Amino acid sequence: MQTVLSQRSTAFKAATGAKAPRVRPASRLIVRAVAEAEAPAAVEEKKQQERKLSPLARGGTLSGDLAAGKDAGDKAKAAAVGVATTGTFLAIVDGKFRDDRWVEGRWDLSRFAAKDGTTDWDKVIDAEIARRKLLEDNPIPSTNEEPVLFDTGEIPWWAWVKRFHLPEAEKLNGRAAMVGYVLAGFVDLISGAGLVDQQESFFGKLVLHLTVFGILFIRSSADLDNYKNLLDEATFYDKQWQATWDGVTRPSETQQ
Numbered sequence: 001m002q003t004v005l006s007q008r009s010t011a012f013k014a015a016t017g018a019k020a021p022r023v024r025p026a027s028r029l030i031v032r033a034v035a036e037a038e039a040p041a042a043v044e045e046k047k048q049q050e051r052k053l054s055p056l057a058r059g060g061t062l063s064g065d066l067a068a069g070k071d072a073g074d075k076a077k078a079a080a081v082g083v084a085t086t087g088t089f090l091a092i093v094d095g096k097f098r099d100d101r102w103v104e105g106r107w108d109l110s111r112f113a114a115k116d117g118t119t120d121w122d123k124v125i126d127a128e129i130a131r132r133k134l135l136e137d138n139p140i141p142s143t144n145e146e147p148v149l150f151d152t153g154e155i156p157w158w159a160w161v162k163r164f165h166l167p168e169a170e171k172l173n174g175r176a177a178m179v180g181y182v183l184a185g186f187v188d189l190i191s192g193a194g195l196v197d198q199q200e201s202f203f204g205k206l207v208l209h210l211t212v213f214g215i216l217f218i219r220s221s222a223d224l225d226n227y228k229n230l231l232d233e234a235t236f237y238d239k240q241w242q243a244t245w246d247g248v249t250r251p252s253e254t255q256q
Contacts, residue, residue, distance in 0.1 A: 090130050092138050096146065101127065105149035121159035128152065168219075176215045183207055 087100045101111040107124055114120040128150070142148070184195055187207065198204030218224065 090127075090134055092134070092140060095140050097131065097135065097140065099127075099131070102131075105147050107150055121155055122163060124155060125159065125163060172215055172219065176212055179215065180208065180211045183211060 088098045089100060091098050101108050107127060109119050109124065112120050112123045112127070184198060184204075184207075187198055187204065188194060193201065193204070199208070
């Protein structure tokens, strides 16, 4: 049966002029398959290199040594601040502050150069904060032989604004917008006045100012404790004076 079929297939091919299918070597097929499999991996690796680091990969949204994490070691914190892991950095040696970037009582700004050659003021601020924290935890006497000549006034004003004020302003603006939107919706439900009508009314302007100033004065829950401590401090001496009269008959103020 197989012989008959083979003869018929051969006769059909001879009559139609069809060519036998070309068989590729197995080695060439394997090489092509491997190349096709490696191509996406190379593209993905290139994308990973070009992709910016996520907040988790670069240590979160915190700055300075806090970006290394609360359980990080000294080397990890130093790397987060931009300090090399070799040499003497932020240390107390023989009762004196020692740092390879601290030269003649000031920070050597050339050691804080960014990739474009300009001074990375964020690193300077981080180093100065770390130095002051170190001296606060480990007080050392100041001497005329090694005076501190560095002044934070040398840091440009825009560096302070960019580092501290802009993030705070962004947070406050977001909170004010959210709280204001909720209050505006609440007023709309009660009075039926829309946003435009509320802005033109006295009550709407009052609520707007209360929202803005409330957000400015109470930026976080810790501020409530700060105001409470401030109130206790303001009334401390009065409470102390009142306590001196406990169990004692207090004379009348009109009594001579």
